[in-house]
Amino acid sequence: MKKRFAAVLTSLLLVMLLVPAAAFATGGHTVEGDLDLTSGKTLENDGYTWDASTHTLTMQDLTVTETIKLPNAECQINVKGNCSVGT
Numbered sequence: 058m059k060k061r062f063a064a065v066l067t068s069l070l071l072v073m074l075l076v077p078a079a080a081f082a083t084g085g086h087t088v089e090g091d092l093d094l095t096s097g098k099t100l101e102n103d104g105y106t107w108d109a110s111t112h113t114l115t116m117q118d119l120t121v122t123e124t125i126k127l128p129n130a131e132c133q134i135n136v137k138g139n140c141s142v143g144t
Contacts, residue, residue: 085118085139093126116140
């Protein structure tokens with residue numbers, strides 16, 4: 058009985074090793090299309106914050122599929138975690 062339990066446990070562990078690690082990862086946020094910060098309107102809880110007074114963009118675990126449009130000013134971008142931009 059102990060051998061059968063050990064065999065089943067070992068088999069389950071081997072199957073878990075076959076599953077990609079990305080399946081267990083907690084997902085970040087995705088912005089489909091452009092992230093337009095020139096309008097001054099932003100949504101909360103989308104993986105980024107925009108401070109219009111200091112022109113500071115803070116991104117955390119964010120994927121933007123296209124481009125980030127910033128206002129015509131000197132801007133600072135803070136990146137936390139894994140972030141990517143399409144173009």
